[in-house]
Structures are given as C-alpha cells and as structure tokens.
Amino acid sequence: MSLYEDIKTKIISHLEQAANSAKEKGELNFEELPNFVLEEPRERQHGDLATNLALVMAKQAKRSPRDIAATLIQHLDKTDTWIEASEIAGAGFINLRLNPLWLTGVIKEVLQAGDRYGQVDMGKGQKVQVEFVSANPTGLLHMGNARGAALGDSLASLLAMAGYEVSREFYINDAGNQIQNFALSLEARYLQQLGQDAPFPEGGYHGEDLITTVKGLISKVGDKYLSVEPGLRREFLVRYALDEKMRNIRETLEDFGVNYDVWFSEQSLHDSGAVRSALEDLQKKDYIYEKEGALWLKSTLFGDEKDEVVVRSNGTPTYFAADIAYHSNKFDRGFDKVINVWGADHHGHVARMKGAMSALGYNADNLTIILMQLVRLIQDGEVVKMSKRSGQYITLRELMDEVGKDAARFFFNLRDPDSTVDFDMDLAKAQSSDNPVYYVQYAHARLSSILRQAQELGNVGNPSEEDLKLLTTSEERDLLKKMADLPTEIATAARLLEPHRLARYVLDLAALFHTFYNSQRVLVEDEALRRARLNLVRAVKQIIANVLGILGVSAPEKM
RNA sequence: GCGCCUGUAGCUCAGUUGGAUAGAGCAUCUGCCUUCUAAGCAGGUUGUCGGGGGUUCGAGUCUCUCCAGGCGCACCA
Numbered sequence: 001m002s003l004y005e006d007i008k009t010k011i012i013s014h015l016e017q018a019a020n021s022a023k024e025k026g027e028l029n030f031e032e033l034p035n036f037v038l039e040e041p042r043e044r045q046h047g048d049l050a051t052n053l054a055l056v057m058a059k060q061a062k063r064s065p066r067d068i069a070a071t072l073i074q075h076l077d078k079t080d081t082w083i084e085a086s087e088i089a090g091a092g093f094i095n096l097r098l099n100p101l102w103l104t105g106v107i108k109e110v111l112q113a114g115d116r117y118g119q120v121d122m123g124k125g126q127k128v129q130v131e132f133v134s135a136n137p138t139g140l141l142h143m144g145n146a147r148g149a150a151l152g153d154s155l156a157s158l159l160a161m162a163g164y165e166v167s168r169e170f171y172i173n174d175a176g177n178q179i180q181n182f183a184l185s186l187e188a189r190y191l192q193q194l195g196q197d198a199p200f201p202e203g204g205y206h207g208e209d210l211i212t213t214v215k216g217l218i219s220k221v222g223d224k225y226l227s228v229e230p231g232l233r234r235e236f237l238v239r240y241a242l243d244e245k246m247r248n249i250r251e252t253l254e255d256f257g258v259n260y261d262v263w264f265s266e267q268s269l270h271d272s273g274a275v276r277s278a279l280e281d282l283q284k285k286d287y288i289y290e291k292e293g294a295l296w297l298k299s300t301l302f303g304d305e306k307d308e309v310v311v312r313s314n315g316t317p318t319y320f321a322a323d324i325a326y327h328s329n330k331f332d333r334g335f336d337k338v339i340n341v342w343g344a345d346h347h348g349h350v351a352r353m354k355g356a357m358s359a360l361g362y363n364a365d366n367l368t369i370i371l372m373q374l375v376r377l378i379q380d381g382e383v384v385k386m387s388k389r390s391g392q393y394i395t396l397r398e399l400m401d402e403v404g405k406d407a408a409r410f411f412f413n414l415r416d417p418d419s420t421v422d423f424d425m426d427l428a429k430a431q432s433s434d435n436p437v438y439y440v441q442y443a444h445a446r447l448s449s450i451l452r453q454a455q456e457l458g459n460v461g462n463p464s465e466e467d468l469k470l471l472t473t474s475e476e477r478d479l480l481k482k483m484a485d486l487p488t489e490i491a492t493a494a495r496l497l498e499p500h501r502l503a504r505y506v507l508d509l510a511a512l513f514h515t516f517y518n519s520q521r522v523l524v525e526d527e528a529l530r531r532a533r534l535n536l537v538r539a540v541k542q543i544i545a546n547v548l549g550i551l552g553v554s555a556p557e558k559m
Numbered sequence: 560g561c562g563c564c565u566g567u568a569g570c571u572c573a574g575u576u577g578g579a580u581a582g583a584g585c586a587u588c589u590g591c592c593u594u595c596u597a598a599g600c601a602g603g604u605u606g607u608c609g610g611g612g613g614u615u616c617g618a619g620u621c622u623c624u625c626c627a628g629g630c631g632c633a634c635c636a
Contacts, residue, residue: 039575039578050579052578059616065616091578177636294634309634312634313634318636319635323636344563344629346630347562347631348562350563351562371630373629376629415571420564434598436583439584439599442598446596448596452595489575493575496576500573501573504574504583508583515600518599518601519601523595
C-alpha cells in the first residue's frame with residue numbers, strides 16, 4: 001500500500017472508531033455506520049482532507065451535522081495520521097489539515113519503486129484478457145480501429161499496473177460471409193487488372209488497397225490463375241490476401257506501440273469443431289429451437305430483445321455462433337475476467353453475447369464489454385461517411401504519418417470511451433505542435449535536461465530526511481501531493497476501466513512541474529536544498545515516464 | 560416505434576460510485592527569456608451544466624418527462 005493510501009485508510013478507520021466510541025458513551029445514536037467519504041476538498045482553505053461523515057449520520061443520529069462533527073472530533077484518535085488540525089466547516093464537514101512533512105516520504109517511495117511506482121495489488125494476480133481492435137482483415141485499419149487500439153492497449157497496461165496478469169488478444173475474422181465477399185472482390189480485381197471485363201460484385205470491397213494487393217500478386221504469379229477453376233482461384237487469392245492484410249495489420253499496430261500476446265483465428269474454431277460443440281451444448285440445455293429452417297438461440301431468456309439465429313437455413317453457422325464458441329474458449333483458457341473493446345455499432349450484441357455465456361453456464365458478469373463511441377471524420381467542416389466497403393476512410397497509417405503515434409495515442413486516451421469523437425484531420429495536423437502530449441513530453445525533456453546538467457556538476461546524491469524537509473514551497477508541496485496520488489489514480493482508473501484518467505493525471509502533474517520550474521531553481525548553491533530538489537526532479541521524471549508508458553507514449557530525453 | 564450512448568465556456572472536452580465558490584486546453588487580451596529547454600510560466604475574459612418537474616441538509620452527478628444528435632433493432636459481421 002502506498003504512503004498516501006495508508007494515511008487515508010488509517011484516518012477512515014479512526015473516524016469509524018470515533019463514531020463507535022461516541023456511541024458507546026451514549027453521545028451518538030446510530031444503528032449502522034452509513035457510507036461516507038474522505039476526500040480532498042476542492043478549496044485549499046478547506047484543508048488537505050475532508051469527510052462528510054457527520055452529514056450522512058445526521059438522519060440516524062437525529063442531531064445537527066455540526067453537532068455530530070464536534071462529537072466525532074472529540075473522539076478522533078490522531079496517532080499515525082499526520083493530522084495536525086481539524087475543524088468543522090460548512091453544513092457539517094470535518095476538515096483535516098495534515099502536517100506537510102508527510103509528503104517528504106513520497107520521493108523515497110517513488111525512487112525505490114522506480115518503474116513500478118504506481119503499482120497496486122488490486123488484481124491480486126487474477127488473469128484478465130483484453131481483446132481489442134479485431135478488425136476485419138478485408139481492409140486497412142482506420143480511425144475507429146486506432147481509437148480501439150489506443151484504448152485497449154492502454155487499458156491492458158493499466159490493468160497490469162493494477163496487479164492483474166494481462167493478455168492482449170486479436171480475433172481474426174478469417175471465416176464467414178465477408179470472406180466470401182472478399183474473395184469475389186479480389187477475383188474481380190484480379191481479372192480486371194489482367195484486362196478482363198469482370199463485373200465488380202455487389203457490396204464488394206471497393207478499397208484501393210485491394211487493387212494494390214492484386215497488383216502485387218500479379219507481379220509475382222502473373223496471369224496463371226486466369227485458367228484455374230474459379231473456386232480454387234478464389235481460395236488462393238483469399239489466402240494470399242489475408243496473409244498480406246494480417247501482416248500489414250500486425251506491423252501497423254506494432255508501429256502504433258501495440259503488441260499482442262495472442263492472434264486468434266475464427267476459422268480455427270470451425271476447423272476444430274468448437275463451434276459445433278458449443279451449439280450442441282446449447283442444444284442439450286434446450287436453449288436452441290428450430291424455426292423456418294434455421295436454428296435460433298433463446299437469447300430473450302437472458303434479456304436480449306429478440307432471439308438470434310445461430311445456424312442459417314442453408315446450414316452454415318452465423319458469426320454469432322462462432323463468437324459463442326470463441327468466448328466459451330476464452331473462459332476455458334482460465335481467464336478470471338474477459339474484457340472486449342467494441343465499437344458502439346456493436347452494442348446490440350452485448351446482451352446476446354452475455355446471454356449465451358449464461359446459457360453455457362459461465363458467469364456473464366466476468367465478461368465486460370466496453371463500448372466505445374465511433375470516431376467521426378470531419379473534412380471541410382462536414383462529416384465524411386467512413387466505410388470499408390466504399391473505401392472512404394483515413395487509415396491508421398495515415399494518421400500516424402500525419403500527427404504521429406504519440407499525439408494520436410494521447411489524443412484518444414484523453415477522452416472517455418463514451419464520448420463521440422469528431423476527428424478533424426486538418427485541425428489535428430494544424431494542432432500537432434501544440435497538442436497536449438507535447439506539454440507532457442516537454443516536461444519530461446526539461447526534467448532530463450536538469451539531471452544532465454546536474455551530472456556534469458557531480459553526482460546527484462541521495463537526499464537525507466533532513467534534506468527533504470527543505471521542500472516547503474507551495475509549488476513543491478502541490479507537486480509532491482500529486483505524486484503521492486498516483487497509486488490511488490491507478491486503482492480508480494483500473495476499477496472503472498478508464499485509462500483516460502491517467503492522461504488527465506499526467507497532464508496535471510506536468511502542469512504542476514512547469515509551475516514549479518518557473519518559480520524555483522533546482523540547481524541552487526545550497527547543497528542540501530539542491531540534493532532535495534534534484535531528487536524531486538528524478539521522482540517526477542520517473543512518474544511521467546511510468547504514466548506515459550502505460551499510455552504507449554514515448555518519454556523523450558530531449559526535444 | 561423500441562433500446563443504448565451523448566448534450567457542461569466561442570471551439571474540443573474533464574468533472575474521482577451526491578458534497579462546499581463547476582474545471583482544463585484551444586481561441587483572445589496583458590506581462591515574463593544575460594540564470595536549469597518560452598513546445599514554458601503568471602494574470603485577465605468566458606457558463607440558464609439541453610429544457611422542465613421530482614428525491615434531500617446538498618444534484619452537472621440519482622429519478623421522471625420533453626427536446627436535439629449519434630448508434631443499433633438482418634438467416635451481415
């Protein structure tokens with residue numbers, strides 16, 4: 001447990017004890033202690049920490065909150081809490097002021113933990129799988145995938161920091177209808193490139209990248225497939241194109257800083273019989289019925305709006321059937337929690353997916369689906385309809401070329417997944433030099449620069465307790481306070497599955513550092529103070545690097 | 560029509576399971592580089608938290624209703 005959490009935990013338990021001992025002495029009346037919070041008040045004048053305990057007790061105790069607060073303070077044990085003063089304020093808040101010296105312990109804590117500072121043991125080693133992007137291999141990665149990649153990857157890193165054993169997974173949709181469609185599109189392009197008058201299939205994939213793929217193929221094998229039987233020809237074309245597309249997707253994601261542990265093929269579920277056996281299982285449990293020649297899952301039993309087809313009347317299983325087998329497979333691999341990052345356009349699938357898991361006997365609560373709102377592309381002030389079929393979209397590759405990996409990842413992780421993002425490419429380009437990410441990176445570069453100069457002057461040296469007590473300016477204390485907050489922030493962000501909190505956090509931390517930097521010198525004459533500040537600098541630098549690391553953003557030594 | 564998400568400063572967005580006087584960036588205005596990186600700092604300006612009711616000591620946050628936008632409601636994925 002971190003220093004700060006330790007203090008807060010202690011104060012909370014002392015507050016509870018105060019209420020109980022007041023009760024024993026008949027000074028307060030209550031059945032059960034209601035939920036209360038200990039938090040940092042927005043206004044600095046209200047002290048370091050404040051609690052609403054007296055307010056929430058008022059109803060049961062049938063006394064005025066201020067009255068209760070006074071009683072609580074009388075019984076409050078302050079040992080080991082750094083509490084220096086307590087007062088009643090407002091409607092009945094208890095404001096606590098801590099002895100600022102508690103903050104000096106933070107630097108040591110950070111430097112000792114190093115790149116592990118911020119770790120909490122919330123997950124207790126539980127196995128979590130995060131599946132994200134899982135884009136169809138029929139095209140290139142686009143803006144929506146970019147958001148999913150930034151969110152999913154940072155979420156995975158965040159959970160690892162929070163004590164979970166995390167596995168990143170990409171589900172390859174290499175089976176089913178869209179692959180048939182893909183094959184027909186490829187075949188048409190192939191024939192067209194060789195001068196044949198082949199019609200393009202209705203609803204085919206119009207993307208330019210498909211033509212590029214076919215051209216590349218022709219340069220290798222020429223027209224030898226013109227004379228091959230169409231079924232075999234399409235099979236070959238698909239295999240070739242899928243391989244190329246997946247390699248491209250993988251490389252693009254790696255360049256975006258995303259590295260998967262597992263690439264899972266949908267086709268493998270059909271080949272291994274997993275899809276069939278999942279369906280049989282559901283059938284045995286009587287959750288399947290036949291209607292109009294198709295097999296339906298009774299997903300309405302589990303809160304879905306309508307039952308869903310799992311096997312079409314032509315005998316082929318639906319995508320949903322494969323997805324059931326896939327998620328069943330995930331749980332069978334022993335994950336305690338399974339998290340999917342999906343685009344909001346898939347939200348209709350959530351209920352049925354969870355329903356299917358319940359039907360198979362798994363605890364659907366262990367499947368969490370994060371719905372991320374879509375990214376809308378704005379050009380010339382107008383919304384551009386993006387679609388893979390029409391080939392109208394900006395690719396992740398283009399995004400990285402235009403605004404850079406760091407800016408793109410930070411941009412997406414600055415936003416709540418629930419917010420619809422309007423991405424104006426021109427604006428993104430124009431703003432790339434004053435993008436918030438540079439603000440944070442600049443702080444890191446400044447910190448690095450100070451340390452470089454300190455090295456030239458001699459060793460930084462380890463500070464003594466006495467040295468650290470010299471960090472008393474309000475800028476230093478605000479900075480230390482923020483630093484102490486990181487473990488709590490990690491825990492909150494992990495609990496809520498919201499990595500964007502960390503982007504906000506590191507932005508705040510950078511701001512506090514810039515303020516400090518502009519008001520006080522680090523490399524001062526006084527050796528003790530210099531040692532103390534240099535170690536403050538080392539610690540801040542460490543934290544910025546740690547958090548940027550979670551966000552997949554680089555922390556430059558120089559800018 | 561039904562379901563989910565969103566609506567907060569001119570623009571883009573935060574707002575920690577109900578807390579005290581709602582915040583940041585961009586934009587704009589005024590200052591700060593012979594001292595550790597000015598991609599920075601300090602200060603000024605900016606609000607019917609979409610509208611209306613309800614719950615309570617207290618609501619941007621919970622509830623109901625209406626309005627606006629997005630997404631979904633296939634034997635597509």
